[in-house]
Amino acid sequence: MASREKQLSALPQTSDAPRGRLLELVERLIYPFRHGEPPEPRPATGFYTDTTVCIGCKACEVACKQWNQLPSDGFNWSGNSYDNTAELSATTWRHVKFIEQFSQELPSPLVSLDAAVADANPNRWLMMSDHCKHCLAAPCHQACPTGAIIHNEFENVYIQADICNGCSCCVASCPFGVITRSELGGHSHKCTLCYDRQRDGLEPACAKACPTQSIHFGPVEELREQARKRVEELHGRGVPQAYLYGDAPTDTYSEMHSFYLLVDRPSVYGLPDDPFNPWLHMMGDYVRSFTGGLAAIAALLVVVFLLKT
Amino acid sequence: MHGTSTPQQAFAKPAPGVGSESGYANMPVIKVPGWHGIIAWDALLNGMATGLFLAAAVSELAAPVIFAPIAKVAYPVALVLLLFDLGLLVFDLGDPLRFHHMLRIFKPGSPMSVGTWCLTIFSLPLTAAAALSLLAETGLDFEWARILAVVLGLLPGFGAAAYKGVLLSTNAQPGWKDARWMGGYLSNSAILMGCAELHLLAALMGQRPATAILRIAFIVLLVLNVIPLGLLFRNLQPTHAQLYTRQQQWRVGVLIFVAGTLIPLGLTLFSSGPLSAFGSVVFLLLESWVIRFVYVKIPHTSPLGSKAG
Numbered sequence: 001m002a003s004r005e006k007q008l009s010a011l012p013q014t015s016d017a018p019r020g021r022l023l024e025l026v027e028r029l030i031y032p033f034r035h036g037e038p039p040e041p042r043p044a045t046g047f048y049t050d051t052t053v054c055i056g057c058k059a060c061e062v063a064c065k066q067w068n069q070l071p072s073d074g075f076n077w078s079g080n081s082y083d084n085t086a087e088l089s090a091t092t093w094r095h096v097k098f099i100e101q102f103s104q105e106l107p108s109p110l111v112s113l114d115a116a117v118a119d120a121n122p123n124r125w126l127m128m129s130d131h132c133k134h135c136l137a138a139p140c141h142q143a144c145p146t147g148a149i150i151h152n153e154f155e156n157v158y159i160q161a162d163i164c165n166g167c168s169c170c171v172a173s174c175p176f177g178v179i180t181r182s183e184l185g186g187h188s189h190k191c192t193l194c195y196d197r198q199r200d201g202l203e204p205a206c207a208k209a210c211p212t213q214s215i216h217f218g219p220v221e222e223l224r225e226q227a228r229k230r231v232e233e234l235h236g237r238g239v240p241q242a243y244l245y246g247d248a249p250t251d252t253y254s255e256m257h258s259f260y261l262l263v264d265r266p267s268v269y270g271l272p273d274d275p276f277n278p279w280l281h282m283m284g285d286y287v288r289s290f291t292g293g294l295a296a297i298a299a300l301l302v303v304v305f306l307l308k309t
Numbered sequence: 310m311h312g313t314s315t316p317q318q319a320f321a322k323p324a325p326g327v328g329s330e331s332g333y334a335n336m337p338v339i340k341v342p343g344w345h346g347i348i349a350w351d352a353l354l355n356g357m358a359t360g361l362f363l364a365a366a367v368s369e370l371a372a373p374v375i376f377a378p379i380a381k382v383a384y385p386v387a388l389v390l391l392l393f394d395l396g397l398l399v400f401d402l403g404d405p406l407r408f409h410h411m412l413r414i415f416k417p418g419s420p421m422s423v424g425t426w427c428l429t430i431f432s433l434p435l436t437a438a439a440a441l442s443l444l445a446e447t448g449l450d451f452e453w454a455r456i457l458a459v460v461l462g463l464l465p466g467f468g469a470a471a472y473k474g475v476l477l478s479t480n481a482q483p484g485w486k487d488a489r490w491m492g493g494y495l496s497n498s499a500i501l502m503g504c505a506e507l508h509l510l511a512a513l514m515g516q517r518p519a520t521a522i523l524r525i526a527f528i529v530l531l532v533l534n535v536i537p538l539g540l541l542f543r544n545l546q547p548t549h550a551q552l553y554t555r556q557q558q559w560r561v562g563v564l565i566f567v568a569g570t571l572i573p574l575g576l577t578l579f580s581s582g583p584l585s586a587f588g589s590v591v592f593l594l595l596e597s598w599v600i601r602f603v604y605v606k607i608p609h610t611s612p613l614g615s616k617a618g
Contacts, residue, residue, distance in 0.1 A: 142418050144419060147414040163410055165407030185403070270336055279479060292493030292497035300504060303525050304371045
């Protein structure tokens, strides 16, 4: 499939007028420097994922693959519950995670919902559909030297695939391990929050496909309101563990436009407990770098001045 | 981060028997960029090229009579090293034909963008200085233009030396994200390597006054470099503790100190001839490469919990 894709992408597009090699080269050199008019800003949109109602059906994964025409990653048995997706990648922008929390003492994991709620020690499945967090101050966006990664008019973090040159700075900087460089084209890819669908007034494919409304899509402010009410509701229903992850900024990380309702520690879901934006260190690192270099130059100059006579 | 309730509140008293440590808690989150040995070579050549230029330029501007003949040889050598370095930088991209995309914008917040611009701008005066130095050998001496090129190259040259460490520490990678002194070490090491190369050139060219001065400067810089190297090791100590036993850490530390500092120091103190200068450069470059290689490999080492991206 991959080789077929390569062949297809190498074919001239029907809309392209035939050009000579020189013109093609010139076009290739000039093209990235053409900056279009940025679209008018629209209300910020995002995802609110309520993990308590996720049933792990993977409809979101399938819908994402289908809409974005992402190739299959093969069918590999990971040995980790029902998770055979394993990770987010350049070709997998949604990843449904499965966490089995069952006490060894009970013979059967099948307990009624009432019993589970009443029991202080419930045996439970945790499921979560993971994806790009669309961070407000996204480290990948800050790292990108080409300007390929932008915040689009919906304030979603979007990679312009025709600009990315595969330097991997974004891969190195993402504290969630979301962005991945494709081995096929050499460019980075991740969830676009279905930018094309949003522009046409449609909700993202994953949210549309979710049968339990675990994935909510909409204006971020509305989603936050909705999520906070849901947390209060869960607290009232005897689930005090419920909290929101990523809905508000911390000292070390910005708010995320895709946030989650969780009922266990973030690390249990494969999320960093305390995400840290590497850029908080950048100025200090530059100061130390300049200090190290300038100290050496100063030492060299002192020796030269002292000994030149 | 957590809106309505904090995980600290939620998990202050974990329910006994519930596997809150299960799920993805012990699985890698971060993805490692495909930066391997080529980046270690890049970091080495970057330091060798920028360091040689800066050491030659500073020495020549401070004592032109003594250093001009060596500097005229040093600039073409620095240019060759820089071209190799740029070749590696381009080659390491996912899409090397898109290298120029990095020049479509300037992002002060992206160390890679700063570095690319510094290297690109630096290459111009360096090329001019190298060309004019070679022309001077043929009798076409444009001394004022050569000096102007050297002066113009100082700032971007220093920027090109200083950005690399910041690039390798401003990210989310295990080990790298804690290396606050990486930039300080790399920029200091660049000047040290430059001084060592210049010392070797001076010795080979039989420039006695320059050799004598650079010999002392090299000794001073060699001792000075131990400070940022020690600080970097301290930064990386928790990471090294996960990767190596205490004994291994000591062994590697002593080996680096002996091979990279004591032997070059001994050789330089022992003799002022070209052979000892050559030996010093060889040992210093070997140590510098090992440090860069070991550093680049840190996130790729599995116990630190990251996966290839």
